[in-house]
Amino acid sequence: MLSDLEVSNLITKTIQDVIGKSPVILHEPKFVGNEWVYLKECLDTGFVSSVGKFVDRFEFELASYTKSKYAIAVVNGTSALHIALILSGVKPGDEVLIPSLSFVATANAVTYCGAIPHFVESESVHLGLDALKIRDYLKSISEKKSGQLVNRNTGRVIRAIVPMHTFGHPVQLDELLKLAKDFSLILVEDAAESLGSYYDGKHTGTFGLFGTLSFNGNKTITTGGGGAILTQDESLAKHAKHITTTAKLAHRWDYVHDEIGYNYRMPNINAALGCAQLENLPMFLESKRKLFSKYKAAFSSLEFVSILEEPKNCSSNYWLQTLCLSDSVESARDSILENTNANGVMTRPCWRLLHSLAPFQNSPKMDLAVAESLEKKLINIPSSSFLINPSNL
Amino acid sequence: MLSDLEVSNLITKTIQDVIGKSPVILHEPKFVGNEWVYLKECLDTGFVSSVGKFVDRFEFELASYTKSKYAIAVVNGTSALHIALILSGVKPGDEVLIPSLSFVATANAVTYCGAIPHFVESESVHLGLDALKIRDYLKSISEKKSGQLVNRNTGRVIRAIVPMHTFGHPVQLDELLKLAKDFSLILVEDAAESLGSYYDGKHTGTFGLFGTLSFNGNKTITTGGGGAILTQDESLAKHAKHITTTAKLAHRWDYVHDEIGYNYRMPNINAALGCAQLENLPMFLESKRKLFSKYKAAFSSLEFVSILEEPKNCSSNYWLQTLCLSDSVESARDSILENTNANGVMTRPCWRLLHSLAPFQNSPKMDLAVAESLEKKLINIPSSSFLINPSNL
Numbered sequence A, B: 001m002l003s004d005l006e007v008s009n010l011i012t013k014t015i016q017d018v019i020g021k022s023p024v025i026l027h028e029p030k031f032v033g034n035e036w037v038y039l040k041e042c043l044d045t046g047f048v049s050s051v052g053k054f055v056d057r058f059e060f061e062l063a064s065y066t067k068s069k070y071a072i073a074v075v076n077g078t079s080a081l082h083i084a085l086i087l088s089g090v091k092p093g094d095e096v097l098i099p100s101l102s103f104v105a106t107a108n109a110v111t112y113c114g115a116i117p118h119f120v121e122s123e124s125v126h127l128g129l130d131a132l133k134i135r136d137y138l139k140s141i142s143e144k145k146s147g148q149l150v151n152r153n154t155g156r157v158i159r160a161i162v163p164m165h166t167f168g169h170p171v172q173l174d175e176l177l178k179l180a181k182d183f184s185l186i187l188v189e190d191a192a193e194s195l196g197s198y199y200d201g202k203h204t205g206t207f208g209l210f211g212t213l214s215f216n217g218n219k220t221i222t223t224g225g226g227g228a229i230l231t232q233d234e235s236l237a238k239h240a241k242h243i244t245t246t247a248k249l250a251h252r253w254d255y256v257h258d259e260i261g262y263n264y265r266m267p268n269i270n271a272a273l274g275c276a277q278l279e280n281l282p283m284f285l286e287s288k289r290k291l292f293s294k295y296k297a298a299f300s301s302l303e304f305v306s307i308l309e310e311p312k313n314c315s316s317n318y319w320l321q322t323l324c325l326s327d328s329v330e331s332a333r334d335s336i337l338e339n340t341n342a343n344g345v346m347t348r349p350c351w352r353l354l355h356s357l358a359p360f361q362n363s364p365k366m367d368l369a370v371a372e373s374l375e376k377k378l379i380n381i382p383s384s385s386f387l388i389n390p391s392n393l
Helices: A004-019 A035-045 A053-066 A077-087 A104-112 A131-141 A173-182 A233-242 A268-279 A281-299 A327-342 A369-375 B004-019 B035-045 B053-068 B079-086 B105-111 B130-141 B173-182 B236-244 B270-278 B283-300 B327-342 B369-375
Strands: A070-074 A095-099 A116-120 A143-146 A148-151 A158-163 A186-188 A211-216 A226-230 A305-307 A321-325 A378-381 B070-074 B096-098 B117-119 B142-145 B148-151 B158-161 B185-191 B210-214 B227-231 B305-307 B321-325 B379-383
Touching: A004 A281, A004 A327, A035 A268, A035 B035, A053 A226, A053 A268, A053 B321, A070 A233, A070 A369, A077 A104, A077 A186, A077 A211, A077 A226, A077 B321, A095 A104, A095 B227, A116 A131, A131 A143, A131 A173, A158 A173, A173 A186, A186 B158, A211 A233, A268 A281, A268 B270, A281 A321, A321 A327, A321 B369, A327 A378, A378 B283, B004 B283, B035 B158, B053 B070, B053 B227, B070 B079, B070 B236, B079 B105, B079 B185, B079 B210, B079 B227, B079 B236, B096 B105, B105 B117, B130 B142, B130 B173, B130 B379, B158 B173, B173 B185, B173 B305, B210 B321, B227 B236, B270 B283, B270 B305, B283 B305, B283 B321, B321 B327
Parallel strands: A095 A116, A095 A158, A158 A186, A186 A211, B096 B117, B096 B158, B158 B185, B185 B210
Antiparallel strands: A070 A226, A143 A148, A211 A226, A305 A321, A321 A378, B070 B227, B142 B148, B210 B227, B305 B321, B321 B379
8 A cells, every 4th residue: 555655756746747847836827819919909999997898899709609698797706606696586594505515705605695505515426516415405404485495494595506517527407407496496507617618518607597607817718807697588687787887877977876786897908808818718628628638648547546527418628627536545635735736736625615614614504425525535736728738829 | 147058068168178179088097107018017927817916016006105004906996895894893784874975886885784874964165074064963863872873763883984085085084083083983985086185195095994995997097997995904904805815814725714705806917007007196196187277277267167176285186077066057067968978078967866876765864955956066077187288198
């Protein structure tokens, strides 16, 4: 049996065999297209903020790319989810089902609505919500009252379910859509990590009432900071645009706001960056897929670790490449993190499970044995699109 | 007596005598400094988002410029005010005193805390809160209980007061600070419009527990979208930085968030723009002051209208130049708006008073006769820094 140090050294070496020995961070953007041209256009025309053509263009091109009927650009993925939940009818005192295995933004957006995150279980193939286990759980703890799902333990309405496509791998949406329908739950997809990922040939984020995207600097494409709301419903799209732009009624000079609004519009300069990045997304995705293949081949010789592969019927963007340690070496996780980072190979574990964080410790939750097991086994490794084929970029 | 049309024609002509006859909007930014150099540096280094030196540099330079001990850059002025209110201890169910004569963001930020805006009166010299009238009002409707100010009519705690420096003109802070002290109110300055404005030689936004700035595209300087929180208290500054960056504890790889956080950090690319803009702020201010002088001279011949001047002991940034109609011609306001805008001179009235907007109609308010009178008289006219001396810029 290998020692923790031997395991760690083997993993560091295997990664470096693929990407070389130069220090690398987990995920970096690359600006090799029209970024300069479009930014310069913003400066030359003076349109950097709420006026300018790039926001409309970015929204149009996002909608085209994802084949979503509507896309609304906002300041970040968290704000996109906040608005999607508000427009899904999430009210103060409601509960919203979300994965404990997610970035904290998923839970924070629920709290911004005055609602309570209710943590549900993930499964180990795609790392997303486990629809079958959640179905059994809801049968045992909830009941329908006047068409709404009520948590018998808390008396609160369970309003929505928010699956997240972890590290870009699509969750099994068919089962979740059935679950949402059977239990009268609104389904909102947190697709912050999955731009370029498809479930059954259809882009993630276009299955639920809303889907939300992120273009933070560590994502597959970036706008500096940014996000988007996807929806197939015209009136919801109009409403989303309205309340993300201070809910101001159109008028040449008058300032009438007809509901509580938000200052969530993406500035034109950030959208300009997004337009340029989106043009290169197919190339980024191809490179990330190649990187996955190289990692897969390299790690095939190590029997104690596997690399996460796109689920069946899915095409993943491979946003973050993810190692899964076998039970026998999970005790080496921190040693691997130390060893790789000390050698200039940036790695990280998955996020701390959200139900264990101080602000959410009193939130309702189901048995989370799988999520807890995954937390000990998952390690993200360098995943930038240009790592193996810089000449392409 | 002049007809509405004659009044309108005279006003349009007087504005055009100053700025010429080319169509102009109300306020435009100008990029004549290092904007392109700094944006290019972001692209060349790959640092456009949450990593990069421009955010730290912008915060440092903002603090230096305003002589605030601390400045925290965020995505916009609304988010800055939201965080300032949270960290001032504003809780769900509290009331917060704000001007009815303000942009809707002031009231929205209060509602994001679950608190209720309580509208108070403005006065006609600086257009900001009228401390003396508010003092009398509070005496009549509130009482101290356990060190907190309680509204006797609603039973709610009145936690804070948020003066706003309207169109860049500083409110009379001395009286307001005394009021806040006497009534146990936290004072937060909404300085969204007043970067470059001073009260008694000290920069606006540095008097209250917090001050908040905006760098929206229509402001004196712009970051595309952006804002900042000013404070003189080290632990509040650290806390503001912490919760605007998802409340994540520093660690090489672990993701622990110790409270509800927000994704409000200003992206590096927007901060880069801000650094360049800030370098030219003194020039912008000088140009805006010259524009004011020209307008003042031009309008001195019209006895039915005056142009708003900086209050005594204050230096105003003259963000938006503001006409004030005399009683005799206030019926011509809409005609003036029609006439100017039809002739390519963009003008607008002040905002609809917030207490009259649908979302705030049930909010508590004092007598707002002066604000209501001002609403009928105020017209903002073109105010960009480059209007009269383009060769300087």
